[in-house]
Amino acid sequence: MSPATPGSYPLLSVRNLSKHYPLRHWWGGQGSLFRAVEDVSFDIRPGETLGLVGESGSGKSTIGRAVTMLNPPTSGTVAFEGADLAKLSPREMRRMRARIQMVFQDPYGALNPRMSVGDYVAEPFRLHRPGLARAERRDEVEGLFARVGLDPRFARRYPHQFSGGQRQRICIARAIALKPSFIVADEPIAALDVSIQAQVVNLLQDLQDELGVSYLFISHDLRMVRYLCQRVAVLWRGRIVELADVDALYDDPRHPYTRRLLGAVPVPNPVEERARLAAAALMPPTHPDEGGALVEVAPGHWVAGGVEFQT
Amino acid sequence: MSDLGLTESGVGLPAAAPLRVERGPVRDFWGRLTARPTAMIGLVIVVALLVMAVFADWIAPYDPIATDWGAIRAAPSLAHPFGTDEVGHDVLSRIVFGARASLGAGLTSVALAVALGLPFGLIAGYAGGVLDMLIMRLTDALLAIPFLILAIALAAFLGPSLTNAMVAIGLSATSTFVRLTRAQVQAVAAEEFIEAARAVGNPPWRIALRHILPNIVPAILVQATLTIAAAIIAEASLSFLGLGQQPPDPSWGSMLNVAKNFLEQAPWMAIWPGASIFVAVLAFNLLGDGLRDALDPRQRT
Amino acid sequence: MSGSESMVGSEPAPLLDVRDLGVAFDSEGGAVHAVNGVSYTLREGETLGIVGESGSGKSVHVLAMLGLIPRPPGRITGGQVLFEGRDLLAFPERELRKVRGGRIGFVFQDPMSSLNPGMTVAAQIAEPLRIHLGLDGRAARLRARELLDLVRIPDAAARLDQYPHEFSGGQRQRVMIAMGLSCRPKLLIADEATTALDVTVQAEIIALVQDLKREIGMAIIWITHDLGVVAGIADTVQVMYAGRILERGPVDDIFADPRSAYTLGLLRSLPDLSRGRAGRKRLHQIEGAPPDMRDPPPGDPFAARNVYATPRCRLEPPPLAQASSAAPGHLVAAWYDLPALLAAERAAPGAVP
Numbered sequence: 001m002s003p004a005t006p007g008s009y010p011l012l013s014v015r016n017l018s019k020h021y022p023l024r025h026w027w028g029g030q031g032s033l034f035r036a037v038e039d040v041s042f043d044i045r046p047g048e049t050l051g052l053v054g055e056s057g058s059g060k061s062t063i064g065r066a067v068t069m070l071n072p073p074t075s076g077t078v079a080f081e082g083a084d085l086a087k088l089s090p091r092e093m094r095r096m097r098a099r100i101q102m103v104f105q106d107p108y109g110a111l112n113p114r115m116s117v118g119d120y121v122a123e124p125f126r127l128h129r130p131g132l133a134r135a136e137r138r139d140e141v142e143g144l145f146a147r148v149g150l151d152p153r154f155a156r157r158y159p160h161q162f163s164g165g166q167r168q169r170i171c172i173a174r175a176i177a178l179k180p181s182f183i184v185a186d187e188p189i190a191a192l193d194v195s196i197q198a199q200v201v202n203l204l205q206d207l208q209d210e211l212g213v214s215y216l217f218i219s220h221d222l223r224m225v226r227y228l229c230q231r232v233a234v235l236w237r238g239r240i241v242e243l244a245d246v247d248a249l250y251d252d253p254r255h256p257y258t259r260r261l262l263g264a265v266p267v268p269n270p271v272e273e274r275a276r277l278a279a280a281a282l283m284p285p286t287h288p289d290e291g292g293a294l295v296e297v298a299p300g301h302w303v304a305g306g307v308e309f310q311t
Numbered sequence: 312m313s314d315l316g317l318t319e320s321g322v323g324l325p326a327a328a329p330l331r332v333e334r335g336p337v338r339d340f341w342g343r344l345t346a347r348p349t350a351m352i353g354l355v356i357v358v359a360l361l362v363m364a365v366f367a368d369w370i371a372p373y374d375p376i377a378t379d380w381g382a383i384r385a386a387p388s389l390a391h392p393f394g395t396d397e398v399g400h401d402v403l404s405r406i407v408f409g410a411r412a413s414l415g416a417g418l419t420s421v422a423l424a425v426a427l428g429l430p431f432g433l434i435a436g437y438a439g440g441v442l443d444m445l446i447m448r449l450t451d452a453l454l455a456i457p458f459l460i461l462a463i464a465l466a467a468f469l470g471p472s473l474t475n476a477m478v479a480i481g482l483s484a485t486s487t488f489v490r491l492t493r494a495q496v497q498a499v500a501a502e503e504f505i506e507a508a509r510a511v512g513n514p515p516w517r518i519a520l521r522h523i524l525p526n527i528v529p530a531i532l533v534q535a536t537l538t539i540a541a542a543i544i545a546e547a548s549l550s551f552l553g554l555g556q557q558p559p560d561p562s563w564g565s566m567l568n569v570a571k572n573f574l575e576q577a578p579w580m581a582i583w584p585g586a587s588i589f590v591a592v593l594a595f596n597l598l599g600d601g602l603r604d605a606l607d608p609r610q611r612t
Numbered sequence: 613m614s615g616s617e618s619m620v621g622s623e624p625a626p627l628l629d630v631r632d633l634g635v636a637f638d639s640e641g642g643a644v645h646a647v648n649g650v651s652y653t654l655r656e657g658e659t660l661g662i663v664g665e666s667g668s669g670k671s672v673h674v675l676a677m678l679g680l681i682p683r684p685p686g687r688i689t690g691g692q693v694l695f696e697g698r699d700l701l702a703f704p705e706r707e708l709r710k711v712r713g714g715r716i717g718f719v720f721q722d723p724m725s726s727l728n729p730g731m732t733v734a735a736q737i738a739e740p741l742r743i744h745l746g747l748d749g750r751a752a753r754l755r756a757r758e759l760l761d762l763v764r765i766p767d768a769a770a771r772l773d774q775y776p777h778e779f780s781g782g783q784r785q786r787v788m789i790a791m792g793l794s795c796r797p798k799l800l801i802a803d804e805a806t807t808a809l810d811v812t813v814q815a816e817i818i819a820l821v822q823d824l825k826r827e828i829g830m831a832i833i834w835i836t837h838d839l840g841v842v843a844g845i846a847d848t849v850q851v852m853y854a855g856r857i858l859e860r861g862p863v864d865d866i867f868a869d870p871r872s873a874y875t876l877g878l879l880r881s882l883p884d885l886s887r888g889r890a891g892r893k894r895l896h897q898i899e900g901a902p903p904d905m906r907d908p909p910p911g912d913p914f915a916a917r918n919v920y921a922t923p924r925c926r927l928e929p930p931p932l933a934q935a936s937s938a939a940p941g942h943l944v945a946a947w948y949d950l951p952a953l954l955a956a957e958r959a960a961p962g963a964v965p
Contacts, residue, residue, distance in 0.1 A: 055810035056781070070509055097512035109503035114525040127512045163901045164666075174511065193665035194837050195874075195917075198881040198897035205894075220811065227883035227895065247888045264815035266840030268882050270863045273844035281819055343640070 010043035010079075011214050012067065012182055017041065017076030019062050019238075036062045037073070038238045041294075046181065047208065049215040051225040051246070053261070054235030060218045063235070064184045067216065068102055069093055080182065098128040101175035105187035107167035111159035117170045118155025121145070124177040144173040148203060165196035169203065176207055184216045189224065197221075201228055222265050226250050231300075234258045240294060244301040254303040340529075343605035350601020356594035364410040371404035376559040384577040394579035396569060398559075405561035406583050412562035413591060416477045416546035416555070417539040423481030424488050425535055431485075432492020437500060437519045446489060453486040462545050466554040473546075473562070476555035480545045484538050491534050495527035502526075529606035536599035540592045547588050563588050625697060626653035627798060627831050634689035635669070635676040635855075642906045647673040648855040650691075651932070656798065659825065659832040661842030661863070663878075664852035667902050670835050671803050677701065678716065679708045696798070714744035717792030717830075719785070721804035726788060727776040733760075734772035737791050744795045759790040762827075764820060782813035786820065793824065803835045818845060839878060843867060848941075851875045854903055854913035857932050861942030869951070871935040871944035873918045874898075912947065920948045 019037040037059040044050045052060050065071035067078050069085050078085045080100060088096060104110040111120060118141055125137045132140070142152035148169040159167060168188060175183050185204065189197040201224060207213060219225050225232055226246055233243040234257065242255040253259045263280065267273045294302040344350055363370055373379075379399035387394045393402035435446040453461070465479035499505065500523060508522045549555035550564025558565060563584040570581035635647035647669040654660050664670035675681050677693040677700055693700040695716070700708065712718070720726045728736060737759055738752035747755060753772065760768035763786040776784055785805065792800055802821070806814035822845060825832060836842060842849050843863065850860040851872060859872035870876045880896035900917040903909050909916060915925035924947045935944040937951075944950075 055812065068510060070506055094512040094514060097510065102507070102510040104503055104507060106503055110507045112504045112508070112522055112526070115522070123508075123513070124511050127517075165901055171507070193902070194839075194878055195665055195881065195898040196901065198895040199899070202895050202897055222811065223883045223885050226885055226887075227892070230889070247890075250885070251888065260812055262885075264812040265885055266814075266818075266838065266844060267885065268840045268843050268867065268879060270843045270867050273840065277819065277822065277844045280815060281822075346640075 009046075011046045011048075011081065012044040012216075013077075013079040014043070014063075014067060015041045015077045015079075017063065017066055017073045017078065019059070019066055019071070020074045035238050037066065040076070040235075040238075040240050042233055042240065042243060044182070044214050044216060047212045047214055048231065049208065049217050049229045051229030051232040052216060052218045052235060053220065053222060053225050053232060055220065055261075057237075058235040059238040060220075060235055061186055062238075064102070064186045064216060064218050068100055068184050070102070095128070098124070098178045099180050099182065101178075101180040101183045103168070103171050103175050103183060103185040103188045106191050107164055107171055108159070108191070110171050111167055113159055116156050116158055117162070118145075120159075121155070121170060121174045121177060124174060128178055140177070144177055147176075147207075148173045149199075163196075164192050165199060168192060168196075168200050172200075172203060172207070176211065176213070179211055180213060182214045182216070184218070186218045187220070188217075189221065190219070197224070204228065222262060234261065239304065240302075241304040242302065243294065244298075248298065248301050252301075254297055254301070255305075340605050344601055347601045347604060349597050350605065353594045353597030353599075353601060356590060357598055360410055360414055360591055360594065363407055364414045367407045367411055371401075371407040373401035373404040375400060375404040375408040375561045377401075384573060384580070386577075387579055393583045394577065396566070396577070396580050397573060400559075400561070402566075402579060402583050405566055406563070406587055409561040409563045409566060409584065409587065410591075412473055412550070412556045412560070413543050413546055413564075413588070416473065416480065416562075417542040417591075417595070420477045420480035420542045420546070421484060421535050421538050423478065424484035424538065425531065427481075427485045428488025429492050429531065432489045433496055433519055433524070435489065436493035436496025437515070437523065443493075447493070450486040450489045453483075454490070458483050458541070459545055459548060462549060463552065463554065466549050471554045471557060473550075473556045473560075476546055476549045479549070480542050483545075484542065487538065488531065488534065491530060492527060495530050496523055499523050499526045529602075533599055533603040533606060536595055536602055540595035540599070543588065543591050543595070624656075626694075627656045627658075627696065628654040629692075629694040630673075630677065631692040631694070633673055633677065633691035633693060635672055635681065636687055636689050637681075638685040638687070639906070644905045645689075645908055646686075646855050646905060647676065648908070650852075650855070650857055652850060652857065652860060654799070654831055654833065657825075657829050657831055659834060659845055659847045661846030661849045662833060662835045662852060663837065663839055663842055663849060664835075665837055665902065667854065667905060668852040669855035670852045674801055674803065674833065674835065678712050678718075679703075679705060680712075710744065713740040713791075714795045715798050717795065717797035717800045719788045719792045719800070719802040719805040721807050727784060729776055732773050732775055733779070733787055736776075737787070737794055740791060740794050755794070756790075759794055760787070762793070762824070763787070763790045765790075781809055782816060785809060785813075785817055789817070789820065789824070793828065793830075796828065797830055799831045799833065801833045801835070804837070805834070806841065807836065807838075814841070821845070839867075839882065851878075854905065854908060856913060856929070856945065857943075858914060858946070859944045860932065861935075861944075862939055865939040865942045869938060869942070871938060871942065871950050872914075872946055873920045873948070873950060874914045876950065877917075912945070920950065920953050922948050 017037060017040045018035065021034045021036060023032045023034045040063060042050065052063060054060050062071065066073040069078070072086060080096070083096070085093065085096065111117070121144055122137055122141045125132050125140060141155060145152040145155060150166060150169055150173070162170065188204070189200050192200060204215065205228065208215065217225065217229055229246050231244065232246050232249045233240045234249070234255065235241070236257045242249060242253065242258045249258065250262065253262055267276055292305045294304055297303050377400070379395065379401070381399070382391060382395045383399045384397055385391055385395045391401050391403065393406060395401055396405070431446050435443040461483040462479045465482060466476050469475035469479060505518060505522055508518050513522070546555055546562070547564030547567065550562045551568045553565070553568065556562030556565045566584040567581060570577070570584065573580055630653070631651050633647055633650045634645070637644040637646055650669065650673050662670045672681065676686065676688055688701060691701070695711065700711065703711070734753055734756045737756035738749070741747045741752040741755055757768050757772060760771065765771060765783055765786055776787070779787060788805075806817050809817060818841065821832070834842060834845060846863045848860065849863050849866040851858050851866070851874060853874050859866065859870065859875050866875065867879065870879060877896070877898040881898060883895060898917055903913050903916065909926065910929070911927045912918070912921065912925040912930055915921040918925065928947070930945045930947045932943050932945040934940070935942050936949065
């Protein structure tokens with residue numbers, strides 16, 4: 001019933017992950033549960049990019065923070081390179097962070113305004129390779145700056161002296177410092193200008209080709225997800241409603257919500273876009289229901305509720 | 312309104328841009344501080360007062376506790392520019408030496424308050440839980456007592472002396488710094504770069520010291536400067552009440568205490584220490600306000 | 613679609629005529645020249661899509677013409693903005709207030725921070741009606757209800773007395789649109805009105821605005837960074853960069869026959885939603901970053917990032933002029949001839965950068 005990976009051994013294996021928050025009225029009335037994420041399972045293979053798409057409040061970012069234990073899940077398991085992350089002690093988890101990294105949405109907020117960007121990028125070495133000599137560390141940092149397309153002489157500057165795209169490169173440099181096997185990229189291009197987004201996406205792709213790192217690419221940009229990801233999971237109200245190889249999902253979406261989502265993306269072509277708008281106006285709005293458990297409707301193509309959406 | 316934010320274009324450094332002088336936060340801050348005339352006036356007066364206190368031995372024309380029975384309550388003259396008091400002390404010399412007591416009390420007591428308040432505030436704000444509750448309830452209790460009343464009670468309990476007055480003022484001001492630190496820590500801890508610091512594997516103590524502390528120092532510094540002004544008044548008040556500097560050693564507050572008996576006969580005895588307190592307090596307040604404006608990173612973008 | 617009419621003298625006076633508008637912001641590091649010599653016109657009932665990234669001046673110039681930038685540090689360095697023949701920049705603030713929310717309606721990016729959380733929706737919609745139309749409480753409330761119906765908020769009567777937090781993000785943006793339309797404006801300005809919304813909600817809002825335009829017939833300035841959004845709804849598209857208009861023309865021509873290297877770069881950098889992984893190529897990327905507007909380059913602001921730039925581009929800013937052999941009204945600010953360069957590139961791959 002869970003979308004396990006046939007063939008290759010997964011790098012990350014998430015099973016029945018849920019994150020609940022107790023809700024209480026401000027006057028202290030009786031509590032209920034907000035189910036931010038409910039019973040989510042997926043695998044990520046070595047060197048693979050899994051896209052996680054969905055609208056605001058669908059639980060995308062919650063999953064990103066749950067699998068990295070920054071905000072641990074309420075229940076479920078997250079197995080990474082064979083270790084159950086939820087069972088690690090805080091100390092062991094901190095050591096594990098050399099292998100799991102994160103790139104955040106807001107490159108303004110993710111940088112410490114009172115730390116030079118060189119110190120910021122050097123921090124993983126200080127924490128995880130304390131034996132490294134100062135000169136070696138500086139060489140490593142310079143190499144990372146060059147790798148992400150920044151002048152190494154900028155290392156002594158502070159975050160406010162950089163543009164948004166440059167800041168995101170700095171965050172990426174820090175994330176790849178220890179050559180992790182897995183990076184959660186939470187909306188890494190959402191805060192960037194259109195002309196900068198392609199630069200960052202190309203950088204992420206190049207780094208994957210070079211280092212073999214796996215990504216969990218969380219995004220609401222459905223065009224970029226199609227470009228960057230091998231497989232995609234569609235989230236709706238905290239549940240995965242569809243999970244498939246990217247081409248299968250985009251060319252043959254089965255779940256009504258996936259169809260609605262893909263059908264809402266504007267096309268940068270006036271003739272097609274006007275036709276799309278006209279067609280959309282005639283389509284009745286669909287309100288998918290909860291869906292239920294994932295069912296494999298085609299090899300590797302999982303849909304909530306399964307059979308009823310088969311075409 | 313997205314492109315009203317001038318940050319992107321304003322600081323966009325094309326990769327080919329020539330390297331300028333590295334501008335760290337400290338240099339930025341200094342540039343903004345020196346651009347504010349009122350802050351600079353405050354800074355100049357504060358520095359002048361500090362110089363006066365440190366080099367009092369060289370600056371003061373007379374020994375401040377030497378009595379001159381030939382010049383009792385003498386009006387200002389060339390020999391005694393600020394006049395003399397009821398036992399023939401030179402008022403100018405006592406003002407100069409009194410700066411030691413006043414500024415010393417201000418700086419020492421605030422240093423004590425910060426030294427106690429900062430760690431407790433950090434623990435309360437970052438660790439949370441039971442520790443937070445304990446520290447904050449104690450702070451609340453202390454804050455419920457007015458600052459000066461608490462200082463008077465403590466000074467009376469510890470016994471009258473300048474050192475005890477400093478301790479009393481410092482302890483009374485501690486709760487302010489606990490509160491401020493805690494609030495600042497909580498605000499900074501919610502920022503994304505703290506999550507980023509956790510994501511890269513920082514242990515909690517390193518997050519608190521390396522990532523949170525540098526970001527709250529500005530607010531603490533501003534509060535400390537403003538509290539020095541309040542502490543100077545507190546020291547003057549305690550000395551006025553006889554709970555601070557003991558005669559014959561001079562302090563502005565104790566000088567006022569004596570002067571109140573001779574307001575009509577020798578007004579200069581009250582005017583100069585009064586004016587000194589006024590100028591010192593004003594200077595620290597001006598400097599504190601200027602620091603606040605210059606250190607606020609929010610208004611930069 | 614209708615944007616291809618020629619600009620002949622017999623045409624009636626435009627609704628909006630922006631002439632050589634300049635806006636600067638004074639900062640510690642020197643003046644930021646946010647808008648430089650922007651000129652364009654808008655006909656009655658026309659939909660103009662303004663595309664640009666942050667710092668392009670697309671929002672600032674609109675806010676400036678309506679007196680909505682903070683002054684200081686902002687200031688208008690020159691130009692005229694003729695709305696229905698009268699210069700808005702010469703209006704005293706009192707007069708300008710009558711225009712804002714009256715003849716010109718607005719919708720901003722963030723409906724949560726643009727709505728007052730402490731006022732009911734009815735009170736907020738009624739405000740412009742009382743100010744601009746002089747309606748009394750009852751009439752304003754009645755009209756507020758009609759407006760909520762107009763923007764398709766179900767059960768409008770029951771929702772009038774609710775507060776903004778009781779509405780979803782899309783519904784709040786509908787409320788903003790209702791407020792923007794409340795005084796039957798001749799011009800509606802939507803500044804990144806769907807940027808903060810989910811893609812399905814964005815689709816609903818765009819459909820709504822299309823419907824309302826058919827019903828009311830107002831002109832629209834739709835400011836966005838998303839080329840896809842303007843493709844479907846604009847008659848005319850205007851591409852801005854570093855405070856200047858780089859290209860402007862009928863929507864179909866801009867997409868089919870872009871003449872500015874920046875427009876072309878933006879179009880090429882968008883991944884194709886319908887292309888599978890098999891035919892995947894490296895994303896086209898525009899190198900570099902926008903210029904520092906405190907010290908703008910002397911020539912074409914895009915020249916430093918433009919592989920087609922000529923030496924002249926770096927020295928002298930090109931004027932916005934009719935593009936050669938392009939549709940009438942298709943203007944470009946470029947010293948280079950993009951179609952010729954692209955043709956040469958196709959003929960001899962690798963010969964041109």
